Amino acid sequence: MKMRVLSVVAALAVIAGLPLAAAKLLPHRPPTATKLHRTVDTTQVQQHSQVQQYSREYVGVVSNDIAAFDMRCKCRPNAAIHYISMGGPVSMTLARLVLEAGAVPVLELEPYGMPLTRIIAGREDAWLTRYAMAVRSLKAPVILSFAPEANGSWYEWGFRHTSAKVYVRAWRHVVTLFRKAGADRIKWAWIMNRGFLQGERLELLWPGRSYVNMLGIDGYFKDAKDNFRSLFIPTITDMRKLSSDPILISETAGGPTAGKLRAVRQLVAGVAAYHLAGFVWFDIHQHGDSTHQDWRIETSPQALAAYRQAIKRYASTAKFK
Numbered sequence: 001m002k003m004r005v006l007s008v009v010a011a012l013a014v015i016a017g018l019p020l021a022a023a024k025l026l027p028h029r030p031p032t033a034t035k036l037h038r039t040v041d042t043t044q045v046q047q048h049s050q051v052q053q054y055s056r057e058y059v060g061v062v063s064n065d066i067a068a069f070d071m072r073c074k075c076r077p078n079a080a081i082h083y084i085s086m087g088g089p090v091s092m093t094l095a096r097l098v099l100e101a102g103a104v105p106v107l108e109l110e111p112y113g114m115p116l117t118r119i120i121a122g123r124e125d126a127w128l129t130r131y132a133m134a135v136r137s138l139k140a141p142v143i144l145s146f147a148p149e150a151n152g153s154w155y156e157w158g159f160r161h162t163s164a165k166v167y168v169r170a171w172r173h174v175v176t177l178f179r180k181a182g183a184d185r186i187k188w189a190w191i192m193n194r195g196f197l198q199g200e201r202l203e204l205l206w207p208g209r210s211y212v213n214m215l216g217i218d219g220y221f222k223d224a225k226d227n228f229r230s231l232f233i234p235t236i237t238d239m240r241k242l243s244s245d246p247i248l249i250s251e252t253a254g255g256p257t258a259g260k261l262r263a264v265r266q267l268v269a270g271v272a273a274y275h276l277a278g279f280v281w282f283d284i285h286q287h288g289d290s291t292h293q294d295w296r297i298e299t300s301p302q303a304l305a306a307y308r309q310a311i312k313r314y315a316s317t318a319k320f321k
């Protein structure tokens with residue numbers, strides 16, 4: 001079930017200690033813009049970018065108070081997720097800050113209020129080209145995704161709202177347009193929710209190997225019966241039938257009942273055992289039913305310590321390629 005209810009997410013505790021915020025909202029509402037609370041010389045940031053290559057392994061965090069998380073964790077994740085509402089202002093300020101901090105930006109393009117048939121018809125080409133040229137101007141590694149979690153029904157571009165064939169055509173159109181604009185250093189991440197019986201079959205949404213460089217799975221430890229095997233292995237198996245590219249657990253967390261320390265330990269063990277590209281922790285306090293819990297890892301000192309060790313094991317020592 002859909003967990004992510006943030007408009008814009010800046011992930012990674014250490015992004016130079018940036019006091020960024022991500023506004024909460026319900027699904028199906030257009031995201032708002034990220035607000036930076038300090039003046040940034042983007043030219044200087046671009047000139048001194050520390051990231052020149054992609055990592056093999058990632059550990060990240062989704063947070064609406066990165067400064068506070070940084071003070072508690074004292075760690076250095078190496079990937080930052082940022083959700084982009086298509087059609088809005090084009091800015092690479094946050095991406096440059098992420099790069100300056102030594103992390104790879106992960107930018108997810110979300111077509112709210114924008115039928116995928118409109119994208120296929122080329123009616124959004126002008127915005128997509130501007131965005132592609134802005135990404136190209138970074139001259140640095142960027143992971144990009146489009147219309148995530150289309151196997152679920154909570155987004156207008158997803159299952160029961162948009163056909164799989166239209167989704168695939170739109171994905172290919174976007175990737176092709178970016179490549180024509182010269183943004184060919186991008187790695188494209190195909191991100192799906194973990195497979196479930198009421199969702200779309202993944203193979204129907206697969207754009208093809210020439211349009212994807214890595215794959216992502218979103219899934220959560222909601223209660224004590226959830227474990228890495230039940231949550232992720234079926235989807236990992238299905239994805240590996242489609243591609244041999246790296247697989248990232250792109251959005252995950254453990255709730256209080258599930259046990260946050262247990263969740264971190266299982267994620268670390270699962271990443272190692274199945275040779276995955278890492279995981280991103282959803283560090284948000286939500287309120288509601290079992291799908292909206294207090295996911296913050298800092299409420300469990302033991303889990304936070306295990307997460308910090310994961311940073312040292314994967315993000316801090318990762319070799320680049």
